[in-house]
Amino acid sequence: MAYIDLLSPIHKSTKRDYIQRVTDPEFPKAKAADLAKKFDYDYWDGDRRIGYGGYKYDGRWRKVADELARQYQLKSGDKVLDVGCGKGFLLYDLTQSVPGLEVGGIDISQYGLEHSKEEVRPFLQLANANQLPFKDHSFDLIISINTLHNLHCYDLDSALREIERVGKKNKYIVVESYRNENEKANLLYWQLTCESFCAPQEWDWWFKHCNYKGDHSFIYFE
16 A cells, blocks of 8 residues: 555645635535535535535646556556546546546536536446445556545445455545644635544554555645
8 A cells, every 4th residue: 555646736726715714704614514515516516615616627637647547557448436536527537548448437426427527427327435336346446536535434434445345456545634733724624525534644544444455645734
């Protein structure tokens, strides 16, 4: 299991006002979180204070796709699953990085799937990470980017075990974390959908506890 950071350039390119997130008079934190956790229009394409603020394809994931292809030596005919695929933008970019790649994605957001990238939409389905609708060892690479921290501990346990079950050797997970009290406060202020708040040592415990053998990295709110 290796630590491989492919997300920092994208994550750090966004400027965040952490205090404004919790003091906004129209969308106070609890109200914004309630709306965001529906994972419907408001979360994806509504007001920025509730989620993405309009999540449109802009090619931002292509560099990540290229790095994933290089890191895991993906080739035509390989099968990749994205657990928490959202609108499928990363999966689409993977198909552009590696022509002939077979992709699949699952997400709990019906809205996200219905508004996904048209080219990969046929390969996406509504499902929960805690019960993946695939046979054992079905995929050459499984990715899950900024998803698993949205699960309660009982579902997190199941999801990690499911990823291990349906994957072969290669898996890559990215979750939010914190290394100090400042980063913890920023994470608590900014997040809208998290249920599992873990320091790196706690995430490492979860990986070992669930027998997860893949790679990972953490997103920090510095």
